[in-house]
Amino acid sequence: MSRTTGSRGVGTTAGPSGQAPAGSGNGQARALRVEGVWKSFGATPVLRGIDLELAEHDVVCLIGASGSGKSTLLRCINLLEPLDSGRVFLEGEEITAPTADVNRVRRRIGIVFQSFNLFPHMSVLANVTLAPCKVLGMSQREAGERAVGLLDRFGLADKRDDFPDRLSGGQQQRVAIVRALAMEPDLLLLDEITSALDPELVAEVLNVIRELARGGMTMLIATHEMGFARDIATRVCFLDAGVILEQGPAAEIFSRPREARTQQFLQRIVEAGRL
Amino acid sequence: MSGSLAGGPLGSGDLLSLRASGPPRSGRRYDRSAFRSTLVAFGSTIVFFGLIGWVVVHAPNWPEVQRSFLDGAVWAQSVPDIVPAFLVNVQLFCIAEVLILVLALVLAVLRSLPGPVLFPLRLLATVYADVFRAVPGVLIIYLLGFGIPGLQIAGIPTDPFVYAVIALTLVYSAYVSEVYRAGIQSVHPSQEAAARSLGLTQFQALRYVVLPQAVRRVIPPLLNDFIGLQKDTVLVSYIGVIEIFRQSQIDQQAAFNYTPYLVTALVFLVITIPLARLVDVMIARDRRRFLAGTR
Numbered sequence A: 001m002s003r004t005t006g007s008r009g010v011g012t013t014a015g016p017s018g019q020a021p022a023g024s025g026n027g028q029a030r031a032l033r034v035e036g037v038w039k040s041f042g043a044t045p046v047l048r049g050i051d052l053e054l055a056e057h058d059v060v061c062l063i064g065a066s067g068s069g070k071s072t073l074l075r076c077i078n079l080l081e082p083l084d085s086g087r088v089f090l091e092g093e094e095i096t097a098p099t100a101d102v103n104r105v106r107r108r109i110g111i112v113f114q115s116f117n118l119f120p121h122m123s124v125l126a127n128v129t130l131a132p133c134k135v136l137g138m139s140q141r142e143a144g145e146r147a148v149g150l151l152d153r154f155g156l157a158d159k160r161d162d163f164p165d166r167l168s169g170g171q172q173q174r175v176a177i178v179r180a181l182a183m184e185p186d187l188l189l190l191d192e193i194t195s196a197l198d199p200e201l202v203a204e205v206l207n208v209i210r211e212l213a214r215g216g217m218t219m220l221i222a223t224h225e226m227g228f229a230r231d232i233a234t235r236v237c238f239l240d241a242g243v244i245l246e247q248g249p250a251a252e253i254f255s256r257p258r259e260a261r262t263q264q265f266l267q268r269i270v271e272a273g274r275l
Numbered sequence B: 001m002s003g004s005l006a007g008g009p010l011g012s013g014d015l016l017s018l019r020a021s022g023p024p025r026s027g028r029r030y031d032r033s034a035f036r037s038t039l040v041a042f043g044s045t046i047v048f049f050g051l052i053g054w055v056v057v058h059a060p061n062w063p064e065v066q067r068s069f070l071d072g073a074v075w076a077q078s079v080p081d082i083v084p085a086f087l088v089n090v091q092l093f094c095i096a097e098v099l100i101l102v103l104a105l106v107l108a109v110l111r112s113l114p115g116p117v118l119f120p121l122r123l124l125a126t127v128y129a130d131v132f133r134a135v136p137g138v139l140i141i142y143l144l145g146f147g148i149p150g151l152q153i154a155g156i157p158t159d160p161f162v163y164a165v166i167a168l169t170l171v172y173s174a175y176v177s178e179v180y181r182a183g184i185q186s187v188h189p190s191q192e193a194a195a196r197s198l199g200l201t202q203f204q205a206l207r208y209v210v211l212p213q214a215v216r217r218v219i220p221p222l223l224n225d226f227i228g229l230q231k232d233t234v235l236v237s238y239i240g241v242i243e244i245f246r247q248s249q250i251d252q253q254a255a256f257n258y259t260p261y262l263v264t265a266l267v268f269l270v271i272t273i274p275l276a277r278l279v280d281v282m283i284a285r286d287r288r289r290f291l292a293g294t295r
Helices: A070-077 A102-108 A124-134 A140-153 A169-181 A199-214 A226-232 A250-255 A260-271 B002-006 B012-020 B027-057 B062-069 B072-112 B116-134 B137-150 B160-186 B189-197 B202-239 B244-255 B259-293
Strands: A030-041 A044-055 A059-063 A085-090 A109-112 A187-191 A219-222 A235-240 A243-248
Touching: A030 A070, A044 A070, A044 A243, A059 A070, A059 A226, A070 A109, A070 A187, A070 A219, A102 A109, A109 A169, A109 B189, A124 A140, A124 A169, A124 B202, A140 A169, A169 A199, A199 A219, A199 A226, A226 A250, A235 A250, A235 A260, A243 A250, A243 A260, B062 B259, B072 B116, B072 B160, B072 B202, B072 B244, B072 B259, B116 B160, B137 B160, B137 B202, B160 B202, B189 B202, B202 B244, B202 B259, B244 B259
Parallel strands: A059 A219, A059 A235, A109 A187, A187 A219
Antiparallel strands: A030 A044, A030 A085, A235 A243
């Protein structure tokens, strides 16, 4: 679990490429730490003091009703939304510090959106190579090879020259995942990535995520797919009205939720036949 | 049901009822009614324009108007004058259009910049757009065309063509920048969010993601403004550029006949109509992709 190559974990003295001592921190390198994050839109508080930690290779699922703040939390971590207060650390480095370079931070955090947000005026290949070329300064060839490798791995090799409008929703979302992966992020944020898909296309996207989890990708996943969360999550967090009301191993949250609100929420999910 | 409606002289009721009533029709039946409606459209067009033509030709003073506007001899005389003069207009609108597309894009981008620090730039661009859309173009042409050379600064150009290009560029850039701006705003914020989330800078997101989509969407209105520019090149005749309109005035005064104006009008028709059709084709071609891509 605690292979912490490249970690700049809090309390470790290891260099950027050194092996951190296994006993540092709580025994695992912290890939992400969120401290007391508050966020309001106008007079509406959306996040009311979120604390969250992810170790490397953690797959944490955020569950909760619509409007509970899952998407906002992801957008805050990615710095797409400025925080009202609180701090976010990526591998020990405070990314919410005023001196932090937003663009450098975002290279290391991939995000996949509910609505895909592919660039409609670019081919699949161009969608995937844009950021590696323009942000990482890779050559077109180098970025192209990386992109083709990834597309191939996720069964999209024959779609490389197509434009997004020629793809199914599931294919578009897989391209969006590949686009994020092409930056080789340290952390991947997934924002209800199957919510806009037809039911028969959900599995192909979730299987991609399962494979990424097996490969050790650190992920924070906002999802309504409870079965998926139960399978894949090392930890499940239940968000309610802008706070993490309860968190723990998936088996625990789903079978023995402690909080009344969690029980209610899961009850409704079960009644809807989604668990 | 629909059969009884089909027989009328303006049988479009047949098409309507075809859509409204239940059972599917055979192809042949549909072909027949489509053929009929084409025929009807053709007929009504002839009747409509025939009627207008009849009214004009039977107007009390038609023979006089015919002599003044449709004189064959004057026509033959003025065409060799007027068509080459149009080349001046072509030069005008080609040079101005390139400058307009660049200047307007800069203005639109300036107005789209976020943040309080850049407020002066936004203000500048906004004031520019307001001023040059408020003042009639012909006044700008006058003020520049007579005012600047009137300063008699050593070394500044005296050729009115130069001021014509500058004046048209200034006026049209104000309009075109608004078109660009509308295009930029029509690109959904999630596109920029996606670009920024990949680590692209604000400028890169604009350059590679927002602007290409924005510009493609506004090509039809841009071409509309281009058509407007082509026509407004005649305004520079006021500051002494001998272009198509000035030339037709000269010919009109020489012949005491208005036929040269008709020639000029036809020249503009010939150049503008293909452009208008091109706009339609482009809209149809791009529509599908951009509807699909930006859900």
